[in-house]
Amino acid sequence: MLDNNKLSAGRLAVLYQLPESWANVRSVWEAARAEQLDVVVIMLPFIHRDYQWQREVAEAHLKSMDVDYVAWDEFDLEAAKLDAVLYTSPYDETRPEAYRFANLRQHVRHTSYVPYALDVGDGDLNYFYQYAQPVITGSSAVFVRSENVRALFAKYCPSGCAHVHITGHPRMDSLTDLEDFEVDPALTVAIGQRTPVLWNAHFSFDGDYWSTFDQLARAIFDAFLVRPHLALIFRPHPLLWKKLINLNIFDQAGVANLKDELRARGIIIDDRADHRHAFAASSAMISDASSFLLEYLVTRKPVLYLCNPHGLGLNDEGKAVVEHYRTARDGADIGAFLDQIGAADGPLAAGRQAAIEHFFHGFDGQAGQRVLNVLKGLMA
Template identity: 65%
Template structure:
């Protein structure tokens, strides 16, 4: 083959898909690549191997089919002999992937490795810095794409290889939130909310170890607070690992989880288990959240946020602490009640400072981060 043929050949980008909830991280990259005549993009479906997550192959496959995204399952795909110019990881954790797709193995077969952070990390603790910045993918990928300059500075401080491979493109996940006020939420969700104000409740799964969750401490009081305020409705969207974690810690059995969901719905709680979190973001008027990605991400909606603080846990990293300064906080039900009553009265004391802070946390929140990621990848593949 002549050199000019090689140079004009399409580059092959592979996206590794593990979780329905993580498709938002690469959706706009996929769309940009599909529209680019110089790139072939494909998706390989991998399992998500984790003791606290009930991964279901049929659910993952159905999700991709519903989106119209062609894919190849990992167990019917042969890596040998295939030309892959770049691979894009959506999870940093090698232990969640089959052996052939672990970083050290796969990097031997592909021209370029890249990573988009699976979450907008806010959790503190030295061990957590290793989880977020010191994994093989985060430390040794050829390119990592982040939401802001301040995240790149976090890599400079906490990643063992520094931040030379980190590109500030904006996070593709945020492309889906640029016009969140215009997003068409599921009519079934809107009907369930009715004329009430919905408060999104994002509960973490860390009841042991990191202790970021307040679910076990505040749940009963939060349910009582909403029962006393019929003009509000609680929209519960727990961390994807929460239910299985309750089972693994022998707090509840699987049937008891199912019964709990029935009881919560009967009491008026709306449980949101859609793969696309934008429905909950668009339909809610405010959010209460433990330490987790939503604590950062929801800022882009401009709506009020209440940080639920576990006083016994590891707390927040530098970025988490910075964003929480734009929010109210609560460590008990009385403080939750103050926040809810402010919302009922349409009071938002932090509105101006909170909305002004958006540009600090999100580089060029313009819906084009996915395109910028692809442009960097193309440059590196050239």
């Protein structure tokens, strides 16, 4: 028997490329499934010189979450009669030809986009990447986390901001009840009785220079070595390991040896697809300029921003959020931060709490539902 609800709502496709990016649309997919809408997840490869995409890893991740999916090379776009598609990355070059914006839009009534990153970076080139890609300028709808982000689209997107909806970011839905999140027992065992600190290192130490990995990694590793009561959870950007190989800093065996050496020093390398384990388990975070600078704010825990003096720096949103954090430029700053973990954080802690609504519209776990409501309106 045909499902009239599915027929009336239209057919929605969600594009999946990276396990780490599934969080951006998880709650949209869950809301669609809860309403028994016709939603299909299409698994695509992620084509990038600094990332080694593995089909079996992507498939295993989707299966582990009981997500029904179809692979791009087994899906007939022309016959699918899609009413809407939801992109999670703006970069056409990372997708197979048929799924690049100009081609895919020929087979779908409406295109939409959830930003893959909570953007904090400055620089004209970065603004071009974040606000002027075809997926962004040509989509029927773009879904953003706040009024301030919509204003950035008004300033930098060639299409303006009429198509930009302030729904809150679906990625944040799963962080509204982080205190109840069940941390992987293996991570808990690895931490033991130590106080865990998350370190988020960017990969861009050869171009935009948001990363401080090449400048401060040794200082960070050494700082934890002399503070055995602390546990370092090292969760680098997914592109960092391959970047080290491409720059001839290490070969494949060298990266493996580096990981072994770090583990031998008691460092926890977190390669889980779901970042909530590290967020929930950690007591504080050290971070380069990245999405985590914004996202970790909702944990209300202390953050140390690693400033690269040679880099493009932070945009206005990034500058605003780091007002609630401490900043480091060298090993002494890092050591001072680590020695203060567990002490009262006073005005900074109060500021983080008060800033959540400013950075995240409707931080209530319902952003995915609001996105879906817009999509249903488009497909009607």
